[in-house]
Amino acid sequence: MPEGHTVHRLAAEHRRVFGGERVRAESPQGRFAAGAAWIDGRVLAGAEAHGKHLLVGFEGERVLHVHLGIYGTYGFGAVPAPEPVGAVRLRLAGAAGFADLRGPNACELLEPGEVKRLRDRLGPDPLRADGDAREAFARVARSRVPVAALLMDQSVVAGPGNIYRAEVLFRQGVCPDVPGRELGWERWSALWDDLVVLMREGVRTGRIDTVRAEHMPEAMGRPPRVDDHGGEVYVYRRAGSPCLVCGGVVATRVVGGRNLFWCPGCQGA
Known part of the structure; x- marks a missing residue:
């Protein structure tokens, strides 16, 4: 299972590739079709990590929560993006790049109260400025x-x-x-x-x-x-x-x- 530094790198890569941009989203696998439809066309407002949890914010109050678990992978590439290969749960695409998520333990949209409950059950993160x-x-x-x-x-x-x-x-x-x-x-x-x-x-x-x-x-x-x-x-x-x-x-x-x-x-x- 990826350790926390990997998830912080993923958050930084989301900000670099998609930050402030309207992204296209799809779920080639189909298991996150409704969530991808909500994300599609929205501006990626920010991305952060708390421990092993990735939280990606979009315009609107909902947040994409990803936990890779043991088998999950998140790969970035340059556009034009190739046809999805394998069970891609979520693909995000922008002007400069794309990202494919495969096999995560969690891939879901959370409301603000759900994000708070997630954070409340986690301890402090040594990589965060608020880590205590x-x-x-x-x-x-x-x-x-x-x-x-x-x-x-x-x-x-x-x-x-x-x-x-x-x-x-x-x-x-x-x-x-x-x-x-x-x-x-x-x-x-x-x-x-x-x-x-x-x-x-x-x-x-x-x-x-x-x-x-x-x-x-x-x-x-x-x-x-x-x-x-x-x-x-x-x-x-x-x-x-x-x-x-x-x-x-x-x-x-x-x-x-x-x-x-x-x-x-x-x-x-």
């Missing part, structure tokens, strides 16, 4: 749940997924099993600040890189990582490999329904 570390900490500090699970709970902090969870815990030397209420503000604020840095870099580059300069392949004389997620990481998908910092063996187990990766030597058992 203390608001997130208020939820963390009263929880018995391990921090590794809390970082995946979108009602606590919106945007991070499995890669950022593993990497930020490693970078800050935090044991994944520490309950939220035992974490403390200093360690939480360090995790939050690091998420801000890492995720902003993800927005800039379109990939997740978490390894500091001294541990990059060229600095350590090691081969670069080869993985379909791209990027250099410390522990994610490196189970059984030596830790880049202490040389210990990277471990893995399931936490919150997803594979967690961590270094027992650098982060505690």
Whole structure:
């Protein structure tokens, strides 16, 4: 599932390609035909992300809400747009480009009250200007749940997924099993600040890189990582490999329904 930085990039691309323009909309697949008909011919007024949720505003009060889920993809291209291929849920087209949405978990039009309810159930987003570390900490500090699970709970902090969870815990030397209420503000604020840095870099580059300069392949004389997620990481998908910092063996187990990766030597058992 795409992590929050990807959705923020999608919002920026909507603003760049379609912002202030009357767009054409259709649902070649047919599953969003009524919604596409409402959008068709309206001006795209803005686009933003909150965590893994994309919110695209048009003239009128309704907002297009997209959540890609595990299988969703959103691709942009130049005009003239080719004939749609595959199950395209929504195609937006403007003077300079088009965008095809396939296989999302959610593609719907929301009224203002529904948008508010969506936002209310999400935690603060480290990539948003209104993201508040203390608001997130208020939820963390009263929880018995391990921090590794809390970082995946979108009602606590919106945007991070499995890669950022593993990497930020490693970078800050935090044991994944520490309950939220035992974490403390200093360690939480360090995790939050690091998420801000890492995720902003993800927005800039379109990939997740978490390894500091001294541990990059060229600095350590090691081969670069080869993985379909791209990027250099410390522990994610490196189970059984030596830790880049202490040389210990990277471990893995399931936490919150997803594979967690961590270094027992650098982060505690």
